[in-house]
Amino acid sequence: MKLTIKRSRDHKTDYILILFIALWSSEIMLPLALEVIKRIPIVEYASGVIAITFWTVIILLAAYYILRRLRYRDVLFYVLVALIVFIQMLTINQYTAQLENKWISILFSCLPYYFVGVALNIDALCDTKSNSYRLLLWMSYANLIVDVMYFVFYSAGIVSDNTYVDALNTNIRYTSFMFFAYATLPHLMFVFYDYLNARRKASLIISIVGLLVILAQGTRGAVLCFAVFAAITLMVRFAHIKVVYKMLIIAITFAFAIVFATTDILSNVANFLQAIMYKLGFSTRVLDSFLNADYIGDSGRLDLFKLAANAMKDAPVFGYGLTGDETILGVYSHNLFLELWLEFGLLLATGMIAAIVILIYKGYRKAACHSSISASFFALFLVLGFVKLLVSGTYLTEKWFFFLIGLSIQLIRRKCLTRNTSLNTERNSE
Numbered sequence: 001m002k003l004t005i006k007r008s009r010d011h012k013t014d015y016i017l018i019l020f021i022a023l024w025s026s027e028i029m030l031p032l033a034l035e036v037i038k039r040i041p042i043v044e045y046a047s048g049v050i051a052i053t054f055w056t057v058i059i060l061l062a063a064y065y066i067l068r069r070l071r072y073r074d075v076l077f078y079v080l081v082a083l084i085v086f087i088q089m090l091t092i093n094q095y096t097a098q099l100e101n102k103w104i105s106i107l108f109s110c111l112p113y114y115f116v117g118v119a120l121n122i123d124a125l126c127d128t129k130s131n132s133y134r135l136l137l138w139m140s141y142a143n144l145i146v147d148v149m150y151f152v153f154y155s156a157g158i159v160s161d162n163t164y165v166d167a168l169n170t171n172i173r174y175t176s177f178m179f180f181a182y183a184t185l186p187h188l189m190f191v192f193y194d195y196l197n198a199r200r201k202a203s204l205i206i207s208i209v210g211l212l213v214i215l216a217q218g219t220r221g222a223v224l225c226f227a228v229f230a231a232i233t234l235m236v237r238f239a240h241i242k243v244v245y246k247m248l249i250i251a252i253t254f255a256f257a258i259v260f261a262t263t264d265i266l267s268n269v270a271n272f273l274q275a276i277m278y279k280l281g282f283s284t285r286v287l288d289s290f291l292n293a294d295y296i297g298d299s300g301r302l303d304l305f306k307l308a309a310n311a312m313k314d315a316p317v318f319g320y321g322l323t324g325d326e327t328i329l330g331v332y333s334h335n336l337f338l339e340l341w342l343e344f345g346l347l348l349a350t351g352m353i354a355a356i357v358i359l360i361y362k363g364y365r366k367a368a369c370h371s372s373i374s375a376s377f378f379a380l381f382l383v384l385g386f387v388k389l390l391v392s393g394t395y396l397t398e399k400w401f402f403f404l405i406g407l408s409i410q411l412i413r414r415k416c417l418t419r420n421t422s423l424n425t426e427r428n429s430e
Contacts, residue, residue, distance in 0.1 A: 117406020181219035363408025
């Protein structure tokens with residue numbers, strides 16, 4: 001009997017889903033919509049008001065249902081983080097310059113994603129036959145296509161920096177291809193996830209195009225994140241097949257690896273792509289690294305890590321407080337563990353790292369054992385909210401980090417349903 005998911009009849013969660021889908025599109029589609037509005041003569045000056053009204057209405061519609069799903073400890077977590085932020089700003093003056101610029105974004109733009117992760121009806125988004133899943137898929141299609149088109153037009157000089165605007169903060173302009181790559185990443189992973197589960201040819205084609213665009217954007221971190229997600233997804237997919245088939249897959253993979261290692265096939269393909277991207281004006285950084293066998297080039301990170309190690313010697317117990325890495329190093333540390341060590345000291349930060357890893361691991365285990373939750377779908381947010389922070393970014397302004405923590409807690413609070421239990425429950429319901 002095919003394992004199916006019983007669709008929820010709780011329409012109240014639809015508002016939370018709408019909020020999630022809006023947040024899902026907040027870096028590509030919504031900025032584009034805002035730019036379109038700005039070019040309409042009658043309402044061009046009201047674009048800011050329209051954006052604020054849009055988010056206010058969506059958040060208010062979802063807030064009531066989110067609050068019903070929260071527990072006191074969830075609110076306590078938010079209050080605790082807010083207290084840490086305000087206490088540091090009032091007491092540790094020498095390390096608050098960066099925090100004063102970020103505290104609004106931390107408390108009101110990123111940390112609330114924790115509540116969405118705790119309250120979101122994730123089951124509907126894992127059901128490939130549900131309307132919620134289809135809507136998220138089509139939004140990912142649209143976001144990917146728009147991002148690809150913008151990247152091509154941007155590289156060709158057809159559009160300027162001012163065209164790409166963050167819908168949540170219209171004063172921010174993005175000029176770095178790194179932003180394009182990481183903005184593309186969640187939609188690319190979800191479309192790839194859809195292809196593996198639903199075998200849609202459109203998803204395969206768009207995944208290939210999206211991956212080529214990430215390569216052309218020259219951000220190795222985004223390429224690494226996609227590779228990690230693809231590896232986890234494939235391992236999860238093949239986890240329950242027969243041992244004979246597993247051995248066959250390993251043998252075929254090993255044979256291909258030998259062929260690629262002993263021939264110039266990969267080098268020829270890389271050279272071909274490199275030549276095309278160079279002519280089009282795209283970045284060839286990732287392919288250059290591959291052709292030069294510089295797979296783990298540090299891009300100055302080793303020097304940064306040495307400075308961080310020396311800084312930790314001066315404050316090994318208590319650290320430098322929130323955003324301490326940026327104050328000491330002049331830039332964020334590009335690694336979640338190093339950032340926490342600099343901020344909270346070796347002892348407390350190590351405990352925090354252990355707690356985060358255990359929390360995410362338990363969430364993943366619950367996702368894997370729960371019949372209506374896909375471990376691969378959880379892996380998507382694992383990559384966005386954790387793996388990415390090991391190579392780039394800061395957790396303080398990484399919205400998917402807080403979403404991942406909230407989602408992990410939601411899953412841990414659930415009862416783990418095995419496959420047999422789920423099948424019996426479905427038979428009884430029929």
